[in-house]
Amino acid sequence: MNFPAYADGSVNGFAVFLVLVIVYFHQFQIIDLLGIHPSARQHLGKPQGVQKHGFVLPVSECEFNITTTIEEIHQSSPLTPGHRSPRCTGAAILVAVALLEGCSATIGSHIMVFTSGPATMGPGMVVSQYLTQSIRTHRDINTGHASFYWKSCAFYKQISEKLTDLSMVLDLFACSLDQVGATEMRAAVEKSGGFMMLAESFESDQFRKCLRYIFSRDEEGFLNMCFDATIEIITTKDVKICGAIGPCVSLRKKNGLVSDKEIGEGGTNIWKLGTVTDKTCITFFFQVSDEQKAQPGTAFFIQFITKYRHGNMGIRKRVTSAARRWVGCGAPEIAAGFDQETAAIVMARLAVHETEKNFPREVVRWLDKELISFASKFGDYICEDPSSFRLSSNFSLYPQFMYHLRRSQFIDVFNSSPDETTFFQLMLTREGVVGSLIMIQPTLSQYSFDGPPIPVLLDVCSLSPDVILLFDSYFYVVIHYGSKIAQWKKLGYDRDPDHENFRKLLEAPEVEVEQLVAQRIPVPKLVRCEQHGSQARFLLAKLNPSATHKSSYVDGSEVIMTDDVSLQAFIEHLQELAVQG
Structure with a gap:
């Protein structure tokens, strides 16, 4: 990595951990190691700076040493057969926090953890070193058989409180075929606003693109990193603040504007964020006060005061005010103003x-x-009378959003590891409405010889042997070739000049995928599969099973082998229950 291109002007430190945590000293002269303490004096009107010492230095002064250190990293000793690699991840994070605290780096900083396995010793231990003891599953956690889980979670909860106090952000880059303990580290990463990435290898493009995104710069050349942010909400007396869900922490500053009912991070009207980006999305919850009833037609106000430290170390404040009018119960304005997409994300x-x-x-x-x-x-x-049930256009899509949410990996953890579930849920609670909606109800597009690509139903009936389907679930993108398309591709028709249209048909979804991958962080996994192939399961698992092995179907048509209820049956059952007195 070219450090000057990514982090020039910032200060950097480096630590390697296995059995011991090795902190690299980036200066050649010897200094008093016990002299690493925060400066007690501050100058009014000036931002608190970073006290330099040999462990944390500007990249211009330690680039060569860091690059050399990374190149020389190796396994310290041969791995004992039947044992996992020794790792003291929790201890390494503690050391990193102490070093940044010691150099007065309370103006905002990132601790970036790169690991390829779980912690097997020290605080935050996830699993023992013996391979005979498997790493915890959802079932182990639910039944209380995860030996180290609760103790490790408590440790990282304490770390998250320390990170919040010091305005530090913890990022996790985990590249491994097995779990690494992301579930235990969830509190520290989520509450600090950190970035989490799960991949299979540090050599993957997914890792490289995510790292480049973290160190991207704005038009003025400053890092796109904003630190030490706070959001304060002021409302009129008729509206009470319940809480927030997202990458934030309640500062527990309660006043007359705060409701006794807490949702998520509640009990306050001020929240702290370790970092904010142009993609940070937080859900705030409010309650209509019962103390006095507002008169229809009168206005109420909600004001958001956002304060943060920009990449140039300057303090910025943004005030956003919103005004709305009260309406009576059952007023037509309620239905007209209902945003079913946003409502689905709030419920998720x-x-x-x-x-x-x-x-x-x-x-x-x-x-x-x-x-x-x-x-x-x-x-x-x-x-x-269920047959008489109708929903207006502003409400009609909401039930199907809930249907797909019930089946999603956020709720149904079957076939997902605890680390994967943690990653999925963490991304949902911070992504915007458009991205979150794709996570809940993926999109499906059809490419054929009949014309340009068109969106089709997320249903088994959309499968056809002579079309290409492009499936986007945010976390992975699937290019599904129908059986005839796959056969023609194997025969090399796309390389035949007489079949130029077929070549263009194959290229069209590839172009769309390139655009999706370029715009999205973390980079989604790309899957190319054929109809009836093993990899087609990524698509089949998300399709509405309108035709199953138990239902009546025409010979040769596609079916899904599942016991899940179809969307049609779900809606019919909902109508029966909704019309009951």
Whole structure:
């Protein structure tokens, strides 16, 4: 890596950990190691600087030493058969925090952890070194058989509090075929606003692109890193603040604007964020006060005061004010102003928050109960007549969003490791509405000889032997070749000048995929598969099973071997429950 191109002007330190944590000293002269303490004096009107010492220096002074150190990293000793590699990840993070605290780096900093396996010793230990003891699963955590889980989570919760106090951000880059303990580290990464990436190898393009994104610069040449941010909310007395869900921490500063009901990070009107970017997205929850009823037609206000330290170390403040008018219960403005896409994302974040306290099955019951209540309140129907049930266009898509949310990897953790579930949920709670909606209900596009690409239903009926399907679920992108398309491709028709249209058909989804991969961080995994191939499972798992092995279907048509209920059956059952008196 070319450090001047990425981090010139910042200060850097470097540590390697296995059995011991080795902190590299970047100066050739000897200094008093015990002299690393924060400066007690500050000059008014000037930002607190970084006290330099041999462990943390500007990259211009230590580039050669860091580059040499990275090149010389190697396994310290042969791995004992039947044992995992020794790693003291938690201890290394503690040392990094202490070094940054010691050099007065409280103006904002990143601790970036690069690991290829779980911690097997020291604080934050995830699993023992013996391979005979497997790493914890969801079942182990739920049944209390994860020996190190709760102790490790408590350790990283303490780390997260320290990171918040010192305005530090913890980033995790985990490249391994096995789990690394991301679930235990979730609190420290999420609350500090850190970046998490799970990949298979440090040699992958996914890792390289994510690292380049972290060190990207703005038009003025400053790093796109904003630190030590706070968000303060001021409302009129009729609106109470319940809390927030996202990469933030409650500062527990309660006043008359704060509701007694807490949702997520609540009990405050000020939140702290370790870092903010142009993609940071936080959900705030409010409650209408019961103390006095607002009159329809009168206005209420919500003001957001955002303060942060820019990449040039300057303090910036942005004030955003929103004004709305009260309307009476049942007013047509409620339906006209309902944003079903945003509502689906808010419910998804609430569901993820519920999974921290309840089992997935209980969360699904809660989602179903809320959906039935929603349909009963906003639907048009004749009591006890399901066939009369209708939802207006502003509400009609919301039930299918909930259907796909129930089946998603955020709630249904079957076939996902705890680390994967943590990564998925962390991304959902910080991504914007468009990206989060793709995570819940992926998009499906069809490419054929009949014309330009068109969106098609996320349904098994969209599978066809003579089309190419492009499936985007945010975390992975699938190019699915129909059986005929795959056969023609194997025969080399795309290389035949007489079949120019076929070559263009194959190129069209590839061009679209390149654009998707270039715009998205973390970079999604690309899967190319054929109809009836093993890799087609990435697509089949997300399709609506309108035709299964148990339903009636025409010979030769596609079916999905599953016991899941179809969207049609789900909607019919919802209508039956919604119209009950």
